[in-house]
Amino acid sequence: MSISLGVNQYGKAENRVVRIYRDTDRHSIRDLNVSTSLRGDFTAAHLEGDQADVLPTDTQKNTSFAFAKKVGVESPEQYGIALGTHFLTAAPKATGSQIRIEEYAWDRIQVDGExxxxxxxxxxxxxxxAIITVDGRGDDQRVSVVSGLEDLTVLKSTGSEFKGFLKDEFTTLEEADDRIMATSLTARWRYNKTDGINFDEVYEDVKKLCLAAFATTYSRALQETLHAMGKAVLEAHSEIDEIRFSAPNKHHFLYDLDRFGIENKGEVFIAADRPYGLIEAQVVRDDASDPGEAWTAVPSFI
Ligand SMILES: O=c1[nH]c(=O)c2[nH]c(=O)[nH]c2[nH]1
Incomplete structure (x- = not known):
């Protein structure tokens, strides 16, 4: 019986490459999920355990990040062409490469129409x-409304720091003067009445206020940003008694390009999906009405 190696390819999947253009104070962002793979004569690696012709997937990963700075991301196509052709030079036994890219689109947050x-x-x-809770019947009946939003994903490319935190023998985190801050926000707010409310309009306004607070608050921590959002909502909407937030801190780590002689001044980041900080907070009026059962259907903290 004879057995042969069939088709094969290898590479690094889902490199989360985030490129910030910050040549002026008006930044722009390209957020990519990049997968690379090489095809060719890699028989020795499969049959003999010989890696001499194998350009490691780790190198492919580094190249994906280095090229985000070196050739830039004018478009996913232009960046992908540069990466794909480069790999054929870098790996002489490769006869082909494939670069698959998904781009996540970001819009600027609108603040006062700009x-x-x-x-x-x-x-x-x-x-x-929306979570509606009805308690009891007749004159004692009570209807509570908790409205909300999930997965409102926001990012600021500057205007955020995290320093002065408690340190112990397990602390390795460096203080950050200027970092990317990003989160995928869940917010839920409880109304103190149900009559005479245009729920659609309030929804749009709460979202707008949260986005504007995120954009314009200089953030010393995500905790401070959540409080600023909640305060803005409660100040503008007397019909809301409390708002709760759950905000995963979507970490973006500066990719170390110094190792390749490439300067990276806050321009190329790796977006990590886990673990993540989970910051949760309630902002509430001092004279808030009793919530009754309004939160019982809400999963976990929020
Ligand atoms: O905004 C933040 N809040 C934290 O509590 C925290 N902890 C951490 O490691 N990074 C951050 N960032």
Whole structure:
């Protein structure tokens, strides 16, 4: 019986390459999910355990990030062509390469009708939610409404720091003067009445206020940003008694390009999906009405 190696390819899947253009104060962002793969004569690696012709997937990953700075991301196509052709030179036994790219689109957050310089919202992401609780019957009946949104993904490419935190023998985190801050926000707010409310209008306004607070608050932590959002909502809407937030801190780590002699001054980041910080907070009026059972259907903290 004779057995042969059939088709094969290898590469690094789902490199989360985030390129920020920050040549002026008006930043722009290209957010990519890049998968690379090489085809060719890699028989020795499969049959003999010989890696001499194998350009490691780790190198392919580094190249994906290095090219985001070196050739830039004018478009996913132009960047992908540069990467794909490069790999054929870098790996002489490769006869072909494939670069698959998904791009996530970001819009500028609108503040007073103008697109913000460095704060962005992911296009078309959020889901609107409503939880209605009815308690009792007759004169004692009570209807509570908790409205909300999930997966409102926002990012600011500057205007955020995190420093002065408690340190112990397990602390390795460096203080950050200027970092990317991003989250996929869940917010739920409880109304203190149900009559005479245009729920559609309030929804749009709460979203707008949260986005504007995110954009314009200089953030010393995500915690501070959540509080600023909640305060803005409660100040503008007397019909809302409390708002709760759950915000995963979607970490973006500066990719170390120094190793390749390429300067990276806050321009190329790796977007990590896990683990993530999970920051949750309630902002509430001092004289808020009793919530009754309004939160019982809400999963976990929020
Ligand atoms: O905004 C932040 N809040 C934290 O509590 C925290 N903890 C951490 O490691 N990074 C951050 N960032």
């Amino acid at each position: 697109g913000h310089d460095h704060s962005f919202v992911r296009r078309g992401t959020e889901t609107r939610t």
